[in-house]
Amino acid sequence: MNRRDVEGSSRKNADSAQDRDASANLYSPVIAAFKVFQQELDTKHDKYERLVKISRDITIESKRTIFLLHRVTSVPDAEDVLNEAHIKLDGVRQKIGQIAEELRGEDIYQFHRAFTPGIQEYVEAVSFLHYICHRSLISLEEINANLVFMRAEKVVAKDAAEALPLGTQVLTFQVTPSDYLLGVADLTGELMRMCISSVGNGDIDTPFQLSQFLRQIHDGFSYIGNTGPYEVSKKLHTLRQSLGKVEDACYTLRVRGSEIPKHMLADVFSSRTTLIDPEEGVV
Amino acid sequence: MSVTEMFSYIQGFLSADQDVREDIRKVVQILEQTAREILTVLQSVHQPSGFKEIPSKCAKARELFCTVRTQLADLKTKFPVEQYYRFHEHWRFVLQRLAFLAAFVVYLESETLVTREEVAQILGIEVVREKGFHLDVEDYLAGVLIMASELSRLAVNSVTAGDYTRPLRISNFINELDSGFRLLNLKNDPLRKRYDGLKYDVKKIEEVVYDLSIRGLAKESESGGDK
Numbered sequence: 001m002n003r004r005d006v007e008g009s010s011r012k013n014a015d016s017a018q019d020r021d022a023s024a025n026l027y028s029p030v031i032a033a034f035k036v037f038q039q040e041l042d043t044k045h046d047k048y049e050r051l052v053k054i055s056r057d058i059t060i061e062s063k064r065t066i067f068l069l070h071r072v073t074s075v076p077d078a079e080d081v082l083n084e085a086h087i088k089l090d091g092v093r094q095k096i097g098q099i100a101e102e103l104r105g106e107d108i109y110q111f112h113r114a115f116t117p118g119i120q121e122y123v124e125a126v127s128f129l130h131y132i133c134h135r136s137l138i139s140l141e142e143i144n145a146n147l148v149f150m151r152a153e154k155v156v157a158k159d160a161a162e163a164l165p166l167g168t169q170v171l172t173f174q175v176t177p178s179d180y181l182l183g184v185a186d187l188t189g190e191l192m193r194m195c196i197s198s199v200g201n202g203d204i205d206t207p208f209q210l211s212q213f214l215r216q217i218h219d220g221f222s223y224i225g226n227t228g229p230y231e232v233s234k235k236l237h238t239l240r241q242s243l244g245k246v247e248d249a250c251y252t253l254r255v256r257g258s259e260i261p262k263h264m265l266a267d268v269f270s271s272r273t274t275l276i277d278p279e280e281g282v283v
Numbered sequence: 284m285s286v287t288e289m290f291s292y293i294q295g296f297l298s299a300d301q302d303v304r305e306d307i308r309k310v311v312q313i314l315e316q317t318a319r320e321i322l323t324v325l326q327s328v329h330q331p332s333g334f335k336e337i338p339s340k341c342a343k344a345r346e347l348f349c350t351v352r353t354q355l356a357d358l359k360t361k362f363p364v365e366q367y368y369r370f371h372e373h374w375r376f377v378l379q380r381l382a383f384l385a386a387f388v389v390y391l392e393s394e395t396l397v398t399r400e401e402v403a404q405i406l407g408i409e410v411v412r413e414k415g416f417h418l419d420v421e422d423y424l425a426g427v428l429i430m431a432s433e434l435s436r437l438a439v440n441s442v443t444a445g446d447y448t449r450p451l452r453i454s455n456f457i458n459e460l461d462s463g464f465r466l467l468n469l470k471n472d473p474l475r476k477r478y479d480g481l482k483y484d485v486k487k488i489e490e491v492v493y494d495l496s497i498r499g500l501a502k503e504s505e506s507g508g509d510k
Contacts, residue, residue, distance in 0.1 A: 030396050034463035040420050045470055107412060109368035139284040140293070177296045213286070220290030227297045 048114050055118030061092045062125035073198045097149040100173040123183025128190050140180045147173040178229045185235035192242035211246045218243050307373045310358045318380045321347045331444040337391050344388050352407035359416045382426025399423045421474050428477045435484040438491045447500045450491045
């Protein structure tokens with residue numbers, strides 16, 4: 001009789017789909033398995049969100065640094081501005097340290113999409129600063145060399161004797177070549193703006209230096225062509241536009257620079273650029 | 284380092300990357316072929332005659348999974364193991380298919396939900412990332428969802444073939460699966476999209492069960508089974 005009861009109840013369950021709810025099979029292996037999956041997915045999503053947040057902070061700080069660096073052309077003493085930029089970038093690096101912390105023991109490509117915008121912006125800022133200081137392109141190694149972090153807090157007290165040498169953990173963050181490439185592509189836009197504004201300040205040498213440098217970068221990108229990631233070919237188009245503007249600027253300077261008194265250069269120049277491209281401010 | 288040197292270094296990296304991707308694509312293509320073969324074998328269970336042959340079809344599918352194992356072992360050698368997610372997109376689709384096929388075989392054999400460990404074992408890969416080439420949990424879940432829609436089809440076809448009890452069992456199973464999935468907090472990603480389709484499978488199976496119930500077909504076969 002007992003057996004029939006059990007059978008009867010299970011049959012009833014089978015008949016009405018609504019009755020058979022989560023409460024009935026709360027302890028079934030399927031539900032138990034899905035609880036594990038829930039936890040695993042939530043952990044992953046949380047980590048992803050944290051990384052996105054750090055990445056946004058990095059983007060904002062890097063953008064501010066870039067704005068700051070644009071002031072270099074207009075202030076008499078560039079040293080202060082550069083120092084401030086260095087300090088700001090140190091702050092950004094601390095944040096990248098947090099990313100490295102989050103990614104410890106993880107596959108960095110699993111979360112790459114969460115932080116790639118921030119890293120690209122950082123590359124842009126750091127290479128811009130490097131250009132202003134050294135008039136050359138920062139290499140990928142140099143960027144990565146600056147992203148080594150020491151973490152001392154992991155020392156376990158109980159076997160301090162053994163843990164001490166291992167106490168400071170070295171964390172590194174590696175910028176991927178494609179992030180570097182995309183960051184450098186963004187850099188060209190900043191260089192173009194720097195070129196235009198330096199003309200506005202009556203600086204005649206910088207535009208020529210910049211046009212040469214931009215041309216080198218442009219040649220580099222043409223060399224890579226479409227072997228790179230998809231975004232690169234998109235940015236190549238913008239790069240071409242920036243280069244065109246800078247080359248035009250140099251052209252104007254060469255042709256008309258000798259005719260016009262220096263204090264009027266800015267006026268002549270700004271009217272010409274607006275003629276070429278009215279939406280220049282958008283870039 | 285000059286600009287030109289820097290760019291030629293990057294170019295070297297990018298072309299090496301492309302070579303790896305090319306290699307992976309080749310292996311994945313072969314893998315997809317095997318997956319299609321398994322699917323063809325299993326598709327025959329939808330035929331009226333196929334219902335009696337389920338065990339033999341499953342055995343045949345299991346044999347083909349041996350080929351899958353060697354092909355996956357080949358795939359593992361094509362890239363450094365810690366860069367799994369860098370190339371994940373290349374085999375994501377086929378791995379989901381294979382997870383579905385493994386889940387389907389296990390369901391046909393034992394009418395239970397395959398565990399992630401079992402799938403990994405059938406495919407000869409790992410469960411956790413640290414140990415090497417593994418089955419991502421989202422891919423496993425996607426495979427299970429593909430199976431759900433296959434089962435809703437099977438429910439319809441089993442009625443046509445005169446097997447009236449199977450839809451009830453499938454209905455039970457899918458309902459349990461549905462409440463399992465409802466536990467998950469899915470983001471707005473491909474898995475979520477696929478999960479949104481599950482309710483239609485549930486609905487379809489419930490309709491089949493309803494049709495059987497009002498005609499007394501479900502009852503009849505049940506009491507017949509009891510006697």
